[in-house]
Amino acid sequence: MTATAHTRKPSDDHSKFSYTLRDRNGDPIDVSSATSVDLYVDAEDGTAVVNGAAATLEDAANGKVSYVFGSAELDAVGTYYAEFVINRGTGTSYEPVPQDRNLRIEVREDVQTGSPTVNGAPFHTRKPGDDHTKFQTTLRNRAGYAIDLSTVSGVSVWADAPDGTAELSGVAATLDDAPNGVVSYTPASGEFNTPGVYPIEFVITYGDGSTYPLPHGENLKLVVTEDVK
Secondary structure (H helix, E strand, C coil): CCCEEEEECCCCCCCEEEEECECCCCCECCCCCCCEEEEEEEECCCCEEEEEEECEEEEHHHCEEEEECCCCCCCCCEEEEEEEEEECCCCCCEEEECCCCCEEEEECCCCCCCCCCCCCCCCEEECCCCCCCCEEEECECCCCCECCCCCCCEEEEEEECCCCCEEEEEEECEEEEHHHCEEEECCCCCCCCCCEEEEEEEEEECCCCCEEEECCCCCEEEEECCCCC
16 A cells, blocks of 8 residues: 655645655665656546646755645645656656655645544643633644744634534634744633534635645644533
């Protein structure tokens, strides 16, 4: 079974797909002298989504490349297959990578428009009727570093109730520590009153209108527990 090389959500205009080109022995391929490294991506039905777009050479000598998908690329939930092609001449010498398989990219449901699922431990647990306890998190990029929010237009929070209906639809989050990516939200009276699991997503909006939904793959899990009352 092909391992997933990249996981993302629709409407992600900022998260890049990073990859290290390797030969059959597992060693990085030096692409310093290559004319270009191009990315090809097909949807599961074979429809071309990215057709030979130039990848960025992050560290050419060590085969490290990346690609930031455009707003109309990978905007549908599903499985996609990709490969990088090294062009070593002027259209005369090509090397596909990986050499023996394709890369799998998974685009998963987000809270804004989909029917998301959540796994793992909750990032926040609360009780019904709690109008004072905020939930807080640090927004991080794929490398695990906090995202500087000092210059963004805003950060919104989205949540689905246990029955799948919308609990929060793009409500403004509070920037507790913008340079270090710390955000929070204090639920209003009547919100998160039903015990169960709530998928949570934060969305950064930039000045150019582009968006960055976080986390990149799985959504955050908020759990409302039964109270004694």
